[in-house]
Amino acid sequence: MGVKDLWKVLSPVAQKSVPVKSLAGKTLAVDLSGWIVEFRSNQTVPHLYLRTLYQRTTRLMKAGVKLVFIADGVAPECKRDTILARNKDGFASSKPHRQWFNSITEKCFAVLECLGLPCVQAPGEAEAYCAWLNNTGKVDGILTEDADAFLYGGKVVYKNLHALNKHEYLVDVYDIRDTENKLELTRETLVAMAMLVGFDYDKGLRDIGIEKAQELFREMACNQQDPLTRITGWRTNKELERLSTSTEKREAHCKQCQHKGTKNQHEKEGCTDCNLKISCDQSSKVKCSCGGVFHEKEKHRLELRCYQKAIKNHSFPNKKVVDEFLHSTDNLTETSFEWKRIDINKLKNQVPWVRYEDIAELLVQLKMIGLSCFTDAESIIRPLRILNKCQQNFVKCFEVQWTKLDVDSQSQGDCYTFIVDQEPFKRLYKNVVVQYQTEVEEENKRKERERQIKRGKKRQATGTLDGKSTLMTDYFKVKKKSSPPPPEVE
Template identity: 30%
Template sequence: MGVNQLWQILEPIRQRVGLETLRGRRLAIDLSCWICEAQNAKGMAHTVTSPYLRNLFFRIHALKRLGVKLVFVVESSTVCELKWETVRRRVEERRPPAFNGRRAVAEIRKPPPVRRQLKHKMEKCVQMLDLLGIPYVRATGEAEATCATLNLANLVDGCVTEDSDTFLYGAPVVYRGLSTNEKDPRVDIYTLRDVEKRLGMSRSSLIALAFLLGCDYCPKGVPGVGREKALKWLMELGSTSPLERFRAWNKGDDHCISSTESFIRRKALALEAFPDSRIMDEFLSSVEAHRTFVVPPCQRPNVERSLDFIEAHLGWPHSYTQQKVFELLTYFAMTTTQRVAASDLAPERILKSRIAKGVAVFEVEWRGREAVKIGDENATKDAYLVTIENAALVERVYPNIVDDFRRVSSKKRNATRSKKCDERPRVVQTATARVVPETIVVVSDSDEEEGESLIVLSDSEDDGSRARESHVDPLPDIGNLSIRDSRQIEKKRDETSGSPLPLRERLRRQKCLDDSHLGKFYNL
């Protein structure tokens, strides 16, 4: 699809980024590419019901919840005359080997060829887009031409497609290889600016490659001319337009700038009517380029009808589908200027805040007619749906709900801290200590204020004499800490009691020990 081997040529400028970079951007999506990609995916054929609809729904859900604005482009059912040969070949390749139906063979051989399957799938996708409120435009020609026109008119920020000839129609930015897989959400970005600056090729150079290597309008290209020779010739031309050289060849100009051009000229002129002016006009002045497009706004998703449609075509249960479609409805309510009645949908409260994939989110409980779970007839607390929403978006739209949640959370934290402080034990446990001989026995002073504590050390020759508390006091609970480790004792005391004085200083002020014995005490 597109220009043969062009993606390999553009590989040096490919930028693989995460889907998060698409947040806030508006993208034009070639719907036919998504349909063909889903139908050709390995493991989905004959195992998944309507894989193209399943792929469409999950990608819409992931991108919309990410904050990406989508505009789908529906390809015309009428095949461009230049593409008849390519379409016939594709239809014949999909026919089973034992196919002998005369009517079907006649259909693919007469102009224009019929693509009944693609047309049917396209209309099913359009029905889903209508139910989910996703905007789309219908192309009168090729979908990639319409995507490029929307991009050139700044109606979208880029084109999502697998057709490399989107560049030939003038698209400045192309996204390819989009994946919404939770383990590796990514997309590849190509820009026409990088093609010009880093590869030294202009838009006319890409059109020349379409003639030489082949594309949808001339599948075979120029026999005998490969990718390396074509690129070598384009580098030799420099700023000279290769399309102008094609026209000069037709006018009888036999002057060639190199042996490479001489070889390509001889091979190209051996073909009938090279270059085909219709193909050149298709890329340079497509009918889509002269249209004035108006991108319709997003509409409110129809949850009820979506449930019936998805159950009929995908076989999903209503409860699962409702949660997915409801998440699109809540996003629509928070990002559109269209008013959603509070009786239908309104946030009740925030249940929890957390970080999901590096983004702050809220778990929001909703109320209203649309929020009632399928199967729960009574509007009770457990009957309402809960969604995970972007925290910044919720705070911007519903600041009062966020303020209430933070106020309640703050009260809960303060209550928990107070409870822990009240439950903390205030009696110091007995700890063992080694006392050197001839240690002065510390006696409690009767003038000490109530609640003060004195550590009494017994004078003993035996290592392992015990330190005893004279009475219960507000000293910290040192647990199993050894009294030898004075630094940890002091740190524990400061954290629990908040006393500004360390233990060493308190003992000195109480005149229990002089400096020499304090040194012995702390170096036990």
């Protein structure tokens, strides 16, 4: 989705495979519409997308990330043809709106709201609203696969969320500051790139790809021109019209100094512009004084090629696209989010395949990382005792027994057993840790006493076996070797 091959351009400045745990404490806006499309395209079982949504969301919550979910609203006018084309593929209804999508969104919202997460339906595109939240400082970043987030004004985008193992996610991080400083691509330049190469709303210009667009922007930078301003003004640009229609023939110019005349003429007669009577200066920076149109055409060589293609495309430039990316969020009003307590009963009704024990573990892990806003008095789970120490992903942990949820009548046993990090558990439940340390000390003392008792019994039993001697000297007479007599003294 988004601008064709834009991620390839931005890839050199991305931070690859960043652990999601390092984002603990950050607030991210999630492009829920992108997730739904991803889930639905990869799954054929009905409602399996809800299971995937629950699993991915809870794992992010356990990592300490606060989430805000944004869904698509009314499609912009410039995207109408795209939606109709997708509908013809059988993925939606035959009408140019998102009725089919809204029904799925409502089901996702129902699950997410039970988890206490804020859900918002954007007035337009979800990535546009996410970018506005990021640009105004309401969230720290955007979790999406759509590169359009940068064109709408996003600052930090988190892409390619994938699992490292059962307990940890990794993600790639893209920052607009790195894009501007290292690649010299601003938001406006990216919009100009989208107009040339195409994206979800527009096919762009024929035979212009991402590499040719970058080459064009470098040419414009040398000419000190702003790409977006220049491209949107092509139809009324008299200079490019004059150069493209000029029939003036190119006069011979030296390949070494680029001045009028051939190389042989310069070697014999010299070059006026180089101010030499013999030969010419290859490193000369003096412009040719012939005044030919050829030099102007060479200065705008690639731009003229793109300009001629743009003039043949009657829908170029599509100013609705520019307005959508740069001005669609101008009239949005201030908003605030509230993270609520997890409603266990409603959650169980929405996701009946989830066990109470899994919900209890989620509450425990949220408590460990300090997100107590998701728990309430009814869902408090108290630790009973620490069973032992262990490690998980090279992190020191405790294996702890916890009280069961009051509403849980399905799980077997009288308690739950969860693994938690040692450090937060020590801080939250000092008494339980002291009790465990006392039990460990007493157990060590008991084992030491048993070892001493066993050692004492062995000493007492040494030398006798069933009342009989077991010493080797009782079975064999050991004769001491007599020392040789001293030599006689004469």
